Amino acid sequence: MTDTRSYWLVKSEPTTFSFEALVRDGRTVWDGVRNNAAALHLKAMMVGDQVFFYHSQEGLAVVGIAEVSQPAFPDASDPTGRFVAVELIPVRALKVPVTLAQMKANPALADMAMLRQSRLSVSPISPEAWFEILKMADEV
DNA sequence: GCCAACGTTGGC
DNA sequence: GCCAACGTTGGC
Numbered sequence: 760m761t762d763t764r765s766y767w768l769v770k771s772e773p774t775t776f777s778f779e780a781l782v783r784d785g786r787t788v789w790d791g792v793r794n795n796a797a798a799l800h801l802k803a804m805m806v807g808d809q810v811f812f813y814h815s816q817e818g819l820a821v822v823g824i825a826e827v828s829q830p831a832f833p834d835a836s837d838p839t840g841r842f843v844a845v846e847l848i849p850v851r852a853l854k855v856p857v858t859l860a861q862m863k864a865n866p867a868l869a870d871m872a873m874l875r876q877s878r879l880s881v882s883p884i885s886p887e888a889w890f891e892i893l894k895m896a897d898e899v
Numbered sequence: 900g901c902c903a904a905c906g907t908t909g910g911c
Numbered sequence: 912g913c914c915a916a917c918g919t920t921g922g923c
Binding site for chain 1: 903907908909
């Protein structure tokens, strides 16, 4: 059995766009990323990749799972044409949100990109970390 | 090409 | 509201 999917984490301020809003809307264009490192991650996303949805500023927790439904395309909101967007669809809310404090306290997650560089808005997650967080969410 | 100044993000 | 981390801008 080969799992070719990759795993990612995206951040959003819930007051701007929450996971509940994604569920309500059924899909969203993940645009507005203006950071080169984050843009590289967007370009590496493939359809079917799984994405943790993290609430920043308020909530401070991974609250749901999304899936890449359209690979990277030019971000229409970027006049320079340098940055890209992807499309995401909701998969499901986590049974139990996994808080930033819990992730920081778990030594198995010490290498997570988002913990090492808190400002990165789109970051990769190893399969090991992905399943560790699922376990923390009471999903396994 | 360097580096100081400034802006933005995000946790606390 | 504050501050640390980081990216970007612009003068030299």
